Amino acid sequence: MADQDTIDLVKTIEVDKYKYGFETDIESDYAPKGLNEDIVRFISAKKNEPAWMLEWRLEAYRVWLEMAEPTWAKVHYPKIDFQDLYYYAAPKSMAAPKSLDEIDPKLLETYAKLGIPLKEQEILAGVRKQGEPSRLDDEGNEIIAGRVAIDAVFDSVSVVTTFKAELAKAGVIFCSISEALREHPELVKQYLGSVVPQNDNFYAGLNSAVFSDGSFVYVPPGVRCPMELSTYFRMNAKNTGQFERTLIIADKGAYVSYLEGCTAPTREESQLHAAVVELIAHEDAEIKYSTVQNWYPGDAEGKGGVYNFVTKRGDCRGARSKISWTQVETGSAITWKYPSVILRGESSRGEFYSIAISNGRQQVDSGTKMIHLGKNSSSRIISKGIAAGRSDNTYRGLVSAHRKATNARNFTQCDSLLIGDQCGAHTVPYIESKTSTAQFEHEATTSKISDDQMFYCMSRGLSQEEAVALIVNGFVRDVLQQLPMEFMAETQKLIGISLEGSVG
Amino acid sequence: MIQALAKTPAEEAFGISLPHRRMEEWRWTDLRRNLVKPYPPHQNVVAANKDVERLIASSPFAKLTTHRIVFLNGSLDQAHSNFAGLTFELGVPSSSAVDDPVIHLNSAIEPSGLTLRFDASMDVPVEIIHIATQGAARAMALRNRIEVGEGASATIIETFVGEGDYVVNAVTEIHVGAGARLDRVKVELESHDATHLSYIDCTLAKDAKLNELTLTSGSALNRQNGNYLFAGENANALIAGAYLLNGKQHADTRLVMDHKVPHCTSREMFKCVMDDNARGIFQGKVIVRKHAQKTDGKQSSHALLLSENAEFNAKPELEIYADDVVCGHGATAGDINHDHLFYLQSRGIPEAEAKSLLIGAFVGEAFDGIVNDVMREAMVAFAENWLTQRKAK
Numbered sequence: 001m002a003d004q005d006t007i008d009l010v011k012t013i014e015v016d017k018y019k020y021g022f023e024t025d026i027e028s029d030y031a032p033k034g035l036n037e038d039i040v041r042f043i044s045a046k047k048n049e050p051a052w053m054l055e056w057r058l059e060a061y062r063v064w065l066e067m068a069e070p071t072w073a074k075v076h077y078p079k080i081d082f083q084d085l086y087y088y089a090a091p092k093s094m095a096a097p098k099s100l101d102e103i104d105p106k107l108l109e110t111y112a113k114l115g116i117p118l119k120e121q122e123i124l125a126g127v128r129k130q131g132e133p134s135r136l137d138d139e140g141n142e143i144i145a146g147r148v149a150i151d152a153v154f155d156s157v158s159v160v161t162t163f164k165a166e167l168a169k170a171g172v173i174f175c176s177i178s179e180a181l182r183e184h185p186e187l188v189k190q191y192l193g194s195v196v197p198q199n200d201n202f203y204a205g206l207n208s209a210v211f212s213d214g215s216f217v218y219v220p221p222g223v224r225c226p227m228e229l230s231t232y233f234r235m236n237a238k239n240t241g242q243f244e245r246t247l248i249i250a251d252k253g254a255y256v257s258y259l260e261g262c263t264a265p266t267r268e269e270s271q272l273h274a275a276v277v278e279l280i281a282h283e284d285a286e287i288k289y290s291t292v293q294n295w296y297p298g299d300a301e302g303k304g305g306v307y308n309f310v311t312k313r314g315d316c317r318g319a320r321s322k323i324s325w326t327q328v329e330t331g332s333a334i335t336w337k338y339p340s341v342i343l344r345g346e347s348s349r350g351e352f353y354s355i356a357i358s359n360g361r362q363q364v365d366s367g368t369k370m371i372h373l374g375k376n377s378s379s380r381i382i383s384k385g386i387a388a389g390r391s392d393n394t395y396r397g398l399v400s401a402h403r404k405a406t407n408a409r410n411f412t413q414c415d416s417l418l419i420g421d422q423c424g425a426h427t428v429p430y431i432e433s434k435t436s437t438a439q440f441e442h443e444a445t446t447s448k449i450s451d452d453q454m455f456y457c458m459s460r461g462l463s464q465e466e467a468v469a470l471i472v473n474g475f476v477r478d479v480l481q482q483l484p485m486e487f488m489a490e491t492q493k494l495i496g497i498s499l500e501g502s503v504g
Numbered sequence: 505m506i507q508a509l510a511k512t513p514a515e516e517a518f519g520i521s522l523p524h525r526r527m528e529e530w531r532w533t534d535l536r537r538n539l540v541k542p543y544p545p546h547q548n549v550v551a552a553n554k555d556v557e558r559l560i561a562s563s564p565f566a567k568l569t570t571h572r573i574v575f576l577n578g579s580l581d582q583a584h585s586n587f588a589g590l591t592f593e594l595g596v597p598s599s600s601a602v603d604d605p606v607i608h609l610n611s612a613i614e615p616s617g618l619t620l621r622f623d624a625s626m627d628v629p630v631e632i633i634h635i636a637t638q639g640a641a642r643a644m645a646l647r648n649r650i651e652v653g654e655g656a657s658a659t660i661i662e663t664f665v666g667e668g669d670y671v672v673n674a675v676t677e678i679h680v681g682a683g684a685r686l687d688r689v690k691v692e693l694e695s696h697d698a699t700h701l702s703y704i705d706c707t708l709a710k711d712a713k714l715n716e717l718t719l720t721s722g723s724a725l726n727r728q729n730g731n732y733l734f735a736g737e738n739a740n741a742l743i744a745g746a747y748l749l750n751g752k753q754h755a756d757t758r759l760v761m762d763h764k765v766p767h768c769t770s771r772e773m774f775k776c777v778m779d780d781n782a783r784g785i786f787q788g789k790v791i792v793r794k795h796a797q798k799t800d801g802k803q804s805s806h807a808l809l810l811s812e813n814a815e816f817n818a819k820p821e822l823e824i825y826a827d828d829v830v831c832g833h834g835a836t837a838g839d840i841n842h843d844h845l846f847y848l849q850s851r852g853i854p855e856a857e858a859k860s861l862l863i864g865a866f867v868g869e870a871f872d873g874i875v876n877d878v879m880r881e882a883m884v885a886f887a888e889n890w891l892t893q894r895k896a897k
Binding site (some may be wrong): 072247418420423424425426427430431432433434435439445446447 | 817
């Protein structure tokens with residue numbers, strides 16, 4: 001009986017409560033609609049790219065023409081007309097050279113509204129309270145932990161990158177990829193496409209041809225990046241695809257933690273987002289990559305929303321290197337995303353922690369690939385899927401051990417939670433072991449929030465929604481703990497918001 | 505881009521195209537590449553009586569039952585069969601309309617078969633045995649139907665033995681009626697050069713119970729598909745499996761548990777042992793449809809890799825559309841636990857024997873569900889024999 005009550009309740013509550021859905025009214029420069037070689041040349045020219053980069057893009061474009069759209073994921077959407085999109089959009093005011101003072105106040109206002117501080121003295125809420133004494137290190141410099149350097153990307157261009165000077169002192173390069181192409185072409189040339197080649201898949205091919213901006217990070221040998229790096233992606237222009245490219249390199253013994261956040265305005269038509277992220281970890285290096293993806297998910301009837309078709313892959317190139325992906329997926333109408341790690345180095349380690357929440361008509365097909373090539377490599381996968389409303393939530397993952405990956409080790413746990421009887425939760429893991437010394441363990445469960453749990457919480461005075469948020473936060477705790485402090489509090493709130501109207 | 509592929513000699517002979525690794529369900533078993541040479545159907549092979557009797561006797565259940573239906577080289581062998589006390593109907597049952605490459609191939613080969621009915625409970629097991637004798641490379645097909653009527657119970661053994669190079673394609677339709685019970689054991693002990701393909705299409709009515717074990721140890725190339733439809737509430741199925749593979753053997757099982765109605769229970773438990781260059785695959789899928797609340801579905805597949813070059817692939821899938829369910833799967837792959845081995849050796853058990861003990865215990869769990877003691881012991885004895893031969897190598 002209680003089941004029926006909650007189901008009825010779900011129907012009465014509005015699902016659609018996206019709070020980042022405002023639009024910034026700003027004049028933009030567009031490339032002509034559609035895609036052809038001229039558009040690729042146009043983007044490359046806009047970015048003042050070297051000739052080899054244009055060649056690289058054109059090669060990608062030609063490969064892409066030959067490729068077919070993948071259809072194996074458990075998602076359904078009308079066919080995308082790739083000629084009916086703008087592949088480049090930039091605020092007009094961005095033509096001027098950038099320093100924070102010269103930035104269009106409208107842009108600053110947008111980021112302020114989103115809670116993203118672009119002024120360097122500001123810090124993210126919840127990290128260090130105002131007036132708290134700063135700490136000094138051995139040499140008397142202020143410890144800058146708790147501060148976050150941000151690269152803000154608006155449609156096709158990077159608006160500003162903060163704390164650049166301070167990072168440069170440590171030798172860390174953190175800038176937009178367009179700038180990296182101009183300032184550090186040798187690094188970009190060496191690493192771009194070395195993890196995700198142009199012909200990797202349909203969307204990676206498209207991205208390679210038309211990517212407009214994104215972040216570039218290089219941490220030199222032995223350097224521990226002094227602060228969290230972050231990119232904030234904002235899609236604004238209409239009918240525009242966002243194709244960003246992120247490249248992060250941690251040289252021998254380096255460490256970097258990187259955060260990524262995304263939002264988009266509420267629109268009736270769907271928007272395409274096809275990003276590529278490449279991570280390279282050399283010997284003893286470590287990269288921690290965290291994402292909070294909150295693109296506009298479409299309304300309760302599934303109208304609008306972002307198609308999030310992303311290729312993310314890390315390459316543990318050196319011995320004892322480590323790459324860790326943490327993702328919180330609450331937005332997007334459709335998610336097609338499998339952050340992977342190639343465990344090439346001896347004793348390298350890959351981690352994947354994921355919370356995927358789907359509500360309304362959202363469709364999520366996400367997971368990871370752990371490809372063990374090196375001896376003694378190990379990996380860990382913790383995936384928590386929560387399906388509510390009329391959504392579909394799929395975990396799709398691969399764990400494989402090559403013949404030479406002796407003593408490879410994997411532990412996988414994927415748990416699904418269903419809220420309501422109109423949604424679906426699916427698990428599609430692939431396990432491939434080619435060596436007897438590999439130890440693979442895989443576990444998956446599916447369950448619902450029990451009436452007992454709800455009753456207990458509500459008898460203590462929590463409302464139904466608070467109770468669900470509390471229980472779900474407990475369900476995803478293992479993953480939440482992996483998030484940097486800055487994101488944890490925000491994510492807990494986000495989970496509550498995403499599940500509003502889905503009480504079960 | 506999927507292009508029309510040129511037909512292979514095998515495809516020419518069968519008159520249909522074979523599944524290949526570009527098809528998701530066949531990603532680890534590329535039939536098109538592995539069945540290259542033609543296996544023409546319906547070759548007349550003359551079988552000597554003593555060979556037939558020897559092969560019948562090679563079944564682990566030879567001494568267990570006298571109720572036996574013998575198919576010899578793809579056709580019913582009335583002379584060696586014993587139908588006493590059985591209700592049956594000769595002829596291929598009207599085929600189910602399942603769209604599956606194994607069933608299409610079965611139809612292309614033109615199978616022989618019968619329908620076996622159990623309207624009352626029968627205590628003695630009935631063995632359906634297929635024998636392939638030495639002869640020209642050829643394809644043979646069976647299509648049988650087993651119906652267990654309301655409230656009845658039955659025990660069926662399906663045995664496959666043979667010698668030489670051939671293809672066997674066996675489709676079995678099973679209907680377990682309301683409140684009925686079927687115990688089923690299938691042993692695949694084909695020749696080491698043979699290819700064995702099978703499809704089980706099973707429907708469970710209200711309160712029905714199915715308890716089965718499939719042992720796979722014979723053929724060079726094995727692919728077994730199973731589709732279990734839970735059509736009545738409170739139905740219950742235990743599907744166990746054991747692989748004992750060595751050399752270059754390849755075995756691939758794909759099972760679908762289709763929960764259409766509430767309150768059903770399904771259990772899958774596969775224990776796979778791979779030695780030498782053998783390759784084992786387990787693909788299991790549990791579907792819980794929208795109104796199948798209170799479903800309890802669990803799936804586990806465990807692999808023991810005994811050699812550096814052995815391989816195991818698994819794809820344990822869940823597809824769930826109802827919220828009040830308990831579903832899960834577990835999959836493991838690895839070699840013998842060295843702590844266990846050390847423990848036994850420290851008690852004075854020689855290494856080879858200790859390994860056999862551990863492998864025996866590992867695979868033995870799959871046999872635990874067999875209710876008939878004699879049948880279970882026959883399976884345990886088979887595994888022990890396999891291990892003795894392994895040690896002797």
